[in-house]
Amino acid sequence: MTKLEQLLSQYAAYHLDHKNILTHFVGIPLIVFAILCLTARAGLMLSGIELTLALVIIIVTSIYYFSLDRIFALIMLIVLIAAYPLALKIADFELAAWLSLSIGIFVVGWVFQFVGHFYEKKKPAFMDDVIGLAIGPLFVLAEMVFMLGFRKDLEQRMLDHARVLRAEMDNKHISATSH
Incomplete structure (x- = not known):
């Protein structure tokens, strides 16, 4: 099993409930975009090029994703690069507008996440392993x-292994509550 298969599994x-997955289609992109907006304002000029924290995040996460899978990484890089100019525009707003909009998008994204986990009846993956924040x-x-x-x-392969892992999680939960 590859590292990608392990992490996705x-x-x-x-995330085996389809309603949960659907809420993640909205929530996760909103959270990622909000993070880009919040970090696009912090930066410095290097040789006439503005290097923002958002751009550093895009580069670092892209390198990590490329270490896992070239196809997914390339698609993700394209999506992030497409979102970056809009994040820069929002970062140029007046301080109150920038913060309100960025934090508002972030909060709405998390609301979608937690609604999905209500249907799933499971806590978010990152609560057990912080790498879930990057894998989401x-x-x-x-x-x-x-x-x-x-x-x-x-x-x-991902689903087969995920179901095994889910059964192990459920068995641990049952064992813990019966003691």
């Missing part, structure tokens, strides 16, 4: 790719 174990956007992208009919072999 671990994340998927908390990749999971949403993978789910979209799977819905479009691509990489079905990866989807099946």
